Each structure stands twice: as C-alpha cells, then as structure tokens.
Amino acid sequence: MAGLNDGTSTAQRREISSATADTLRLAMLPGIGPRTLSLLLECFGDPASVLAAPDHQLASVHGVGPKVIQSIRSADDLVDVRSIVNWCARERVDIVCDDHESYPRLLADLPDAPPILFVHGDAVAEDEIAVAIVGTRHATTYGLKQAEHLAYSLARAGVTVISGMARGIDAAAHEGAMAGGGRTIAVLGSGHGEIYPSEHEGLSKAIAAHGAVISEYPPYAKPRAGMFPQRNRIIAGLSLATLVIEAPDRSGALITARIAMEQNREVLAVPGPVTSRASRGCNQLIRDGAKLVQTVDDILEELGPMRAPVQTTDGSEIRNVAELQLNELERKVLDAIESESTPIDRVIETCELPAQRVIAIISVLEMRRLIRRLSGQYVSRI
Amino acid sequence: MAGLNDGTSTAQRREISSATADTLRLAMLPGIGPRTLSLLLECFGDPASVLAAPDHQLASVHGVGPKVIQSIRSADDLVDVRSIVNWCARERVDIVCDDHESYPRLLADLPDAPPILFVHGDAVAEDEIAVAIVGTRHATTYGLKQAEHLAYSLARAGVTVISGMARGIDAAAHEGAMAGGGRTIAVLGSGHGEIYPSEHEGLSKAIAAHGAVISEYPPYAKPRAGMFPQRNRIIAGLSLATLVIEAPDRSGALITARIAMEQNREVLAVPGPVTSRASRGCNQLIRDGAKLVQTVDDILEELGPMRAPVQTTDGSEIRNVAELQLNELERKVLDAIESESTPIDRVIETCELPAQRVIAIISVLEMRRLIRRLSGQYVSRI
Missing domain, CATH: 1.10.150 (DNA polymerase; domain 1)
Structure with a gap:
C-alpha cells in the first residue's frame, strides 16, 4: 500500500x-x-x-x-x-477508489464500504494498526482527560487513532494522538469543503498534517443528521477496535460501538462512576460484554494478530499488535524466530545474547502469545 | 427454619x-x-x-x-x-450447630462450613435471600454513597444485606440496609466479646436488633489478621451474590470475591473512574468477568431462582429473587400459575382481572423468566 x-x-x-x-x-x-x-x-x-x-x-x-x-x-x-x-x-484532496492500492484494507472488508474516499493528508500502511476513540460531545473533564491520555499512549505505541473530529471526546482523542507524536485520522460526516463544527477547521488542518482527514461525501456536501451514523461505519471500519470513552444513553458513540460489533471488531469502553450520566452508556456497554479499559495495555492486549502483516515505515513487519509493546531486545529475539519450527539454539546464536537472557525473553513472548513453544528445544511464531 | x-x-x-x-x-x-x-x-x-x-x-x-x-x-x-x-x-448469644434447623442452608452447602455459629440477634428464613456488600476500609465518598444507596435499595426490595462490620464500605452497607427498613447480618472476624473495631460496638447492637451478628469464634477470641480471610468465606457463603463496591488492588474485598467465585456464587462490582485507586480492584473484577452493577435492578436480575422456595414472614413463598420486583397485580397473577401446565383461562378466572390485563402481565412475568408459555393457551412456573 x-x-x-x-x-x-x-x-x-x-x-x-x-x-x-x-x-x-x-x-x-x-x-x-x-x-x-x-x-x-x-x-x-x-x-x-x-x-x-x-x-x-x-x-x-x-x-x-x-x-x-x-x-x-x-x-x-x-x-x-x-x-x-x-x-x-x-485543495490537495485525493480521490481514492476502492480498487486502488492505497484504499484501506480493513475498510474494504465491509459490505457497505464507500466506493470512493476523499482523502486530505496521507494514508499509510501502518494506519491499519488503528483504534477508534469515540464519545459524547458533552464530555466531563474525566472523559476528556481519558480520551487525551489513552490516545497519547496509543500514539506512543505506534497505533493510529481514528475519530470523528466532533467536539468533546473526538477532538481530545485527535489532540492526544498528535501530542503523542503519532498518527490520527478524522472521518467527516460532511464534505471537505464543509468542515463541521466550523471552529475545528484548524484542527482539521493539523490532523491532515499528522495523518488524514477522510470523507465519503463530495466536497460541497453539508453536514446532515443522517450522515453521522453513516460516517460512523467508516470510523469503526477503519479500526481494529472501537473504544468508547464517555457516552450517555442514546449517544451516537453507542451507534458506532454497535456497528463495530456488527463488523466483528472489538468494542472497548472506559468505565466511570455510576453517578455520572456521561458514563452510563459506557458502563452499559461493559455490562453487555464490551471489554473494560483501564490502561493502554488493556487496549493493546485486545487487538491481537493482524489479518495480514503490516510493513512499517522503518522497514519492520508487524504481525501482531502485541509486538508494539516489545522492547528492543524482545523485538530482536522475536525477529530471530520463524513461522516454522526454529531451534532455540539458533535463536541464541542469531541474537548474540546470553542463553539465559534469550530463554527468559522467550517466556515473555510466549506469555504475550506471539510465539509458541513446540518442545523444550523448538519455538515458532504464532 | x-x-x-x-x-x-x-x-x-x-x-x-x-x-x-x-x-x-x-x-x-x-x-x-x-x-x-x-x-x-x-x-x-x-x-x-x-x-x-x-x-x-x-x-x-x-x-x-x-x-x-x-x-x-x-x-x-x-x-x-x-x-x-x-x-x-x-450476652444473649445463641450457639447454633450445623445440624440445627436455624443454621443457614446456604452456608451449610460449603465444604468448610463452620460447625458452630455464635449468633446474636435473629436469623430468619428470608435471610436466605441475601447479598453480601463488601469493600475497602478506605472508601471514597462515592463508594460510601453507593454502598449505602444500594444496601438501602436491596433492603427495600426484601433482600438481607451481609457484610463484615469493618470501617468504610461494610459499615455503610449495614447502615443503608437498616435505613431501608430491612435486615442485615454482620459476620465478625473475632469473638462476640471482642468487637472490632471497638467504635462499632453501637453499630453491632443496632445490627443485632435488625438482623444478626454472627461469629464462628468463641466469645473471647481476639481479632487476628488471619481470621479475616477465614471470616470472608462466611460472608460470601451466606449470600447468593457478593457485590464489591470499592476495592484497591490487594484489598480483602477481592479475597471475598474470589471465595464467592469458588463457591459458585455470583460476583458483582460497581465500576468507578479509572483514575480512582479505590475502584481499581472493582474495575479489574469486571474486566475479569464480574457483572457490572449500576442500579439495584442489575443486582436483582443476577440472583435468579432460589435453590429451594423460601417462606417469608408474611406467608408468601419466594422461588425466584425476581419475584421481589413484582407489583401487587403481577404477584397475584404469578400466584395463580402453577408449576404444572395451567390454562390461561383459569388464571384469568382466579385473578378476577380483565383478560387483556392478565395477558399483558403474563408477558411481563415471561420476560422476567418467572413463567414459561407452553402454548398459546397454557403457562407454567419455571
């Protein structure tokens, strides 16, 4: 791509x-x-x-x-x-058909994938490792801080943050991802010429510079209420998981969560006090089976293996989101292990590390479900 | 009993x-x-x-x-x-052996049931419809309010509230149940002559007057650290479900939750902000499968059918905790439906209510899983 x-x-x-x-x-x-x-x-x-x-x-x-x-x-x-x-x-907006190599693969999986995307900014291969962060426009300080903090941490881990550029949780998520030095993508519910809300025009430019702003509507399409639920299928569809931060009953964010479930993507939610109206939808989602998120690790653990390996700009290949949590040595050991049965002795030789160290790291990789031990002497990638 | x-x-x-x-x-x-x-x-x-x-x-x-x-x-x-x-x-403390008819049936199910209980106050048959409310001694205002409010609502619904009479969540739960005009039972981690903490002696007397204070230890046994986890098996064992309100990592309340799981009882937890240390254990429990509780109805829904019908003091018979949520008319219709196939016409006749009304109530009872529809014309209790 x-x-x-x-x-x-x-x-x-x-x-x-x-x-x-x-x-x-x-x-x-x-x-x-x-x-x-x-x-x-x-x-x-x-x-x-x-x-x-x-x-x-x-x-x-x-x-x-x-x-x-x-x-x-x-x-x-x-x-x-x-x-x-x-x-x-x-306006430097690209027109990308669904048969083009830069059309997002995750989105192409959907039965109602948009045939054309208008893209301002870059879409890159790593954007396939993406999490949507959505929530209410009427967020509390708690929600805004969580959105910003978790987006920041995801960005630091190399995950692209997808959202809808609305007021509240959406904006905080985009800003957190940019503050974390990572990538973020906004999906509009209007055309590129009709940024909504208009006070987010500056944010839109910043997002295009740190990722992309995407719409399926022609540039002159004005935002209409019916277009936002439509747009939400793209937010969920671009993402391995959708994380809801704060959502009262009947929030649009809950529609995105439902769509993500229908798309067989993970749904995650941040809990909040049962006394907070803004957390009611999230708590309800968790009660109904969404994964409860306290830290960024809770998110990364849920993402698991990619459908197909993703080439990153630094030349390495990501097969499983759990790889993003590895330190340099763990990465080195993982790279020395193949999809086929690999003797542990050869891994030790390739890594040029003390045997004891390599064996300890192999246990870590096994625990993170990145490799499996075939016998005492052999390992392979999962 | x-x-x-x-x-x-x-x-x-x-x-x-x-x-x-x-x-x-x-x-x-x-x-x-x-x-x-x-x-x-x-x-x-x-x-x-x-x-x-x-x-x-x-x-x-x-x-x-x-x-x-x-x-x-x-x-x-x-x-x-x-x-x-x-x-x-x-001191008017009863000595109750495990073969006595007043020994709690739910507790007798445990492999490590105490052979003798020292009971101050009354234990009555309805105490079998019980929920344990546990949590940290170092509770926040949010936790204390939730403990008091949920205990109050459970008491109003006719559920006995079990706890450990510790500072914090425990005390708030006992007080909420008494404020709700209901029953509450405290399980001590010491003998009756060694109430701990000593400032709860007044609370202990109030609880004995609104339920019972129970210990498996002889009167002179002083509280020791090892006795509290032991005591927790009785708290969980007396209860259909254990609700954790606030618990930091490694809280004793989490031990009670684990014991409740081992006893095949329901474990429930109130979520809280991920920024609150006091909620961390609860959020973790929910992440690991405990049911998230926002309202008293969330608790009542989880309790389901009793192992055996319980005779209440007002002469009615409770087979399923969901019956506690019924209004007078729903109760009347339910009482007219038998364990065996009952013709709907006969239910209408018995209740002396308009047919339309009875049929609507039958739908409600079906939804609450108290009865099943055998065909268009017949129903039975579950």
Missing part, C-alpha cells in the same frame, strides 16, 4: 481516469448507496457499463427502482465530476 | 445438649479447622466418638497428626465449654 502523497503519483491521481470519473459519477448520485452500487457493479462489471445499461436491465438489480434509474439517466446533470475533481486538486 | 429468638426454645438452646458441648469442645480446639473436623465426624459418627477414639484411629484420618491428637486429648483443659456457654447465655 503506497502513501497517498508521494509527488508524481498524487498528481497523476488528481488527473483521474475515466473509470474513476464514472465511479465518482455513480457514487455521488443521490439515492444510490454503497450496497446498491456494489450490486450494480457486480451485475454490469464496471461503472461505464452501469451508466450505459438499458433501463430494463438496471431494473432487474435488487434495490433499483424507477427513481434510481432516473438518477442514473441524469447522472451527467446531477454530478458535476469536473468541478469535484478541480476542487480536490486545488 | 425457625427464628432463633422465639422464647422457650431459645432458653432451651442456651442450656446446650451434651452433643453440642462436644461439638463446641472440638470446634474451638486450636489446630482443628472445619474441614478436619468434618472428616473426623465422617469417620467416627459424632463428636463424643471423636473425643473417645484411640490415638491410632485418629491418626488414620487425613490431616490429623500428633499435634491435633494432642489437642483432642487435652480438649477439656483447652476449651472451657462451661464458661463459653455462660458467657453466651448472659
């Missing part, structure tokens, strides 16, 4: 292909959601063929009625592709 | 039988725990036979060595049964 901001390729991407133009035309059409579009593409092969298909063939697709057909027929009038592309080029 | 304080029978019990005297002699002997005593009784039949058994037969029992045999031989010198009995008679 390449970075989105590497000079020439970015410029090329801003000069979009006709396939991307057609995807854009379809994805931005009112009345066509990601699921319907995905069915249409499955049926007709590519965006151009969808746009060219006769009415009766379109009508045979599940969920496609006269209104959608009317939309598709008027696509050229309804979606001004040229103006979107120009706006994005001017 | 009869009350302990009903006139003549109490006076009779204070004039203890020779069997009780022998049990007392053995149970109070240093070096013999409840498990060893139970093995000795299993082997020799009754306390008198244990005291009369020759050394080599005693030595054949698991856990009985020369020291225990020496103790048994010197029982008359080591245990002054007469003075214990006189003290108890003077």
Whole structure:
C-alpha cells in the first residue's frame, strides 16, 4: 500500500481516469448507496457499463427502482465530476477508489464500504494498526482527560487513532494522538469543503498534517443528521477496535460501538462512576460484554494478530499488535524466530545474547502469545 | 427454619445438649479447622466418638497428626465449654450447630462450613435471600454513597444485606440496609466479646436488633489478621451474590470475591473512574468477568431462582429473587400459575382481572423468566 502523497503519483491521481470519473459519477448520485452500487457493479462489471445499461436491465438489480434509474439517466446533470475533481486538486484532496492500492484494507472488508474516499493528508500502511476513540460531545473533564491520555499512549505505541473530529471526546482523542507524536485520522460526516463544527477547521488542518482527514461525501456536501451514523461505519471500519470513552444513553458513540460489533471488531469502553450520566452508556456497554479499559495495555492486549502483516515505515513487519509493546531486545529475539519450527539454539546464536537472557525473553513472548513453544528445544511464531 | 429468638426454645438452646458441648469442645480446639473436623465426624459418627477414639484411629484420618491428637486429648483443659456457654447465655448469644434447623442452608452447602455459629440477634428464613456488600476500609465518598444507596435499595426490595462490620464500605452497607427498613447480618472476624473495631460496638447492637451478628469464634477470641480471610468465606457463603463496591488492588474485598467465585456464587462490582485507586480492584473484577452493577435492578436480575422456595414472614413463598420486583397485580397473577401446565383461562378466572390485563402481565412475568408459555393457551412456573 503506497502513501497517498508521494509527488508524481498524487498528481497523476488528481488527473483521474475515466473509470474513476464514472465511479465518482455513480457514487455521488443521490439515492444510490454503497450496497446498491456494489450490486450494480457486480451485475454490469464496471461503472461505464452501469451508466450505459438499458433501463430494463438496471431494473432487474435488487434495490433499483424507477427513481434510481432516473438518477442514473441524469447522472451527467446531477454530478458535476469536473468541478469535484478541480476542487480536490486545488485543495490537495485525493480521490481514492476502492480498487486502488492505497484504499484501506480493513475498510474494504465491509459490505457497505464507500466506493470512493476523499482523502486530505496521507494514508499509510501502518494506519491499519488503528483504534477508534469515540464519545459524547458533552464530555466531563474525566472523559476528556481519558480520551487525551489513552490516545497519547496509543500514539506512543505506534497505533493510529481514528475519530470523528466532533467536539468533546473526538477532538481530545485527535489532540492526544498528535501530542503523542503519532498518527490520527478524522472521518467527516460532511464534505471537505464543509468542515463541521466550523471552529475545528484548524484542527482539521493539523490532523491532515499528522495523518488524514477522510470523507465519503463530495466536497460541497453539508453536514446532515443522517450522515453521522453513516460516517460512523467508516470510523469503526477503519479500526481494529472501537473504544468508547464517555457516552450517555442514546449517544451516537453507542451507534458506532454497535456497528463495530456488527463488523466483528472489538468494542472497548472506559468505565466511570455510576453517578455520572456521561458514563452510563459506557458502563452499559461493559455490562453487555464490551471489554473494560483501564490502561493502554488493556487496549493493546485486545487487538491481537493482524489479518495480514503490516510493513512499517522503518522497514519492520508487524504481525501482531502485541509486538508494539516489545522492547528492543524482545523485538530482536522475536525477529530471530520463524513461522516454522526454529531451534532455540539458533535463536541464541542469531541474537548474540546470553542463553539465559534469550530463554527468559522467550517466556515473555510466549506469555504475550506471539510465539509458541513446540518442545523444550523448538519455538515458532504464532 | 425457625427464628432463633422465639422464647422457650431459645432458653432451651442456651442450656446446650451434651452433643453440642462436644461439638463446641472440638470446634474451638486450636489446630482443628472445619474441614478436619468434618472428616473426623465422617469417620467416627459424632463428636463424643471423636473425643473417645484411640490415638491410632485418629491418626488414620487425613490431616490429623500428633499435634491435633494432642489437642483432642487435652480438649477439656483447652476449651472451657462451661464458661463459653455462660458467657453466651448472659450476652444473649445463641450457639447454633450445623445440624440445627436455624443454621443457614446456604452456608451449610460449603465444604468448610463452620460447625458452630455464635449468633446474636435473629436469623430468619428470608435471610436466605441475601447479598453480601463488601469493600475497602478506605472508601471514597462515592463508594460510601453507593454502598449505602444500594444496601438501602436491596433492603427495600426484601433482600438481607451481609457484610463484615469493618470501617468504610461494610459499615455503610449495614447502615443503608437498616435505613431501608430491612435486615442485615454482620459476620465478625473475632469473638462476640471482642468487637472490632471497638467504635462499632453501637453499630453491632443496632445490627443485632435488625438482623444478626454472627461469629464462628468463641466469645473471647481476639481479632487476628488471619481470621479475616477465614471470616470472608462466611460472608460470601451466606449470600447468593457478593457485590464489591470499592476495592484497591490487594484489598480483602477481592479475597471475598474470589471465595464467592469458588463457591459458585455470583460476583458483582460497581465500576468507578479509572483514575480512582479505590475502584481499581472493582474495575479489574469486571474486566475479569464480574457483572457490572449500576442500579439495584442489575443486582436483582443476577440472583435468579432460589435453590429451594423460601417462606417469608408474611406467608408468601419466594422461588425466584425476581419475584421481589413484582407489583401487587403481577404477584397475584404469578400466584395463580402453577408449576404444572395451567390454562390461561383459569388464571384469568382466579385473578378476577380483565383478560387483556392478565395477558399483558403474563408477558411481563415471561420476560422476567418467572413463567414459561407452553402454548398459546397454557403457562407454567419455571
């Protein structure tokens, strides 16, 4: 997965292909959601063929009625592709289709993955090691401090922090991650030209410089109430786990938690006093099975193995989030152990460390479920 | 199970039988725990036979060595049964053997149940519907308020509150239960003549008047550190569930929680801010599977069906703790439903309520898992 901001390729991407133009035309059409579009593409092969298909063939697709057909027929009038592309080029926003190598792999797993993302900033391979931090706009000092502190600690551990750039918990999470010198991604519930709340325009720029600001909506899309729950599926979908910090009953953060569960991602929550309304949703989530989080280690322990190894910018390969907690020597020993049965003697030789030391570290790695002991003399990666 | 304080029978019990005297002699002997005593009784039949058994037969029992045999031989010198009995008679403390009908049934289930209890106050049948509330001596205002409030609400619902009469959470729980007009039982880690802490002597008298103060130790036994974990098994053992309100790492309350788990009783905990040391143990318990409690309903829901029906003083029979949450009409409908298949028409007839109303209440009872619907027309108790 390449970075989105590497000079020439970015410029090329801003000069979009006709396939991307057609995807854009379809994805931005009112009345066509990601699921319907995905069915249409499955049926007709590519965006151009969808746009060219006769009415009766379109009508045979599940969920496609006269209104959608009317939309598709008027696509050229309804979606001004040229103006979107120009706006994005001017504002340095990349247009990323779901078949592009920089499209987030975790997000692509979803049945309702957005066909197009508008990305301001960089998306990098390590962003696959990500945790969403969400919560109420009306946070208490306790919640704000926890959001900032846990985001800071996740960032220090090398985990990207995803959130929604709302007031309260969201903003504190983004700020904590940046203070920790790490990466953070904001997912908007509006277009890039309609940052909401408007006082977060400065925050938006800072986030783009320390990660990315992402939207599935065209630049001019104004924020509407219905778009935020939609947006929440992307926040959860970009993340291995969703952590709720403070949420009263019926908070939007609880919708994100429910979506994360439906996506088979981990749901975590910070407990709070039962006397605090702002903690009621979190306590309820924990009661219903969400993992209780007291420290950053509680989060890292829950993340476990990656679906596929992630190449980090420093050249190492992360297979399991627990690796982020390792110190230098532990990392060295782990690197000397292969997926296949590896003799402990060879590990000692490779590491050039005292045998006793290596054996102690092997026990630590075993406890963290990064390796398994095959017999007294052999170990392998899990 | 009869009350302990009903006139003549109490006076009779204070004039203890020779069997009780022998049990007392053995149970109070240093070096013999409840498990060893139970093995000795299993082997020799009754306390008198244990005291009369020759050394080599005693030595054949698991856990009985020369020291225990020496103790048994010197029982008359080591245990002054007469003075214990006189003290108890003077201070109105009952001596209850584990084969007596007033010995708590839940406690009798334990493999290490105390063979003798010293009881000041009443033990009644309803005390079988009991919840232990435990926590740190160094509680915060939040913890004290929660202990008092939840104990108050449990007492209002008809649940007896068990605790250890220590400073902090324990005292607040006893006081909350009494304020709620309900019953409460304190289990001492010392003898009745050595109330600890001494400033709780007044509290002890109040508890005896609203329930009971219980000890397995002879009146003159001074509190020693090792006796409190021992005592905790009785707190957990008298209770359907143990609720931890506030407990730092390594708190005694966590020992009680662990014992409750080992006894297959429910463990519940009140969450708190992750920034509060006093809540750390509770949050950890919840993380490890204890049920999170926000309100008294969270507790009542966990208690479920009783091992055997309990007769309450007002003559009704409780089979499931969820019955305590019922209003008058719900109770009426439940009483009209039998353990065997009962036609709904007959329930309507018995209750003399509008059919529509009865059917709605049947749904409520079903939801609370007190009855099951066998078909459209029949229901039965669970």
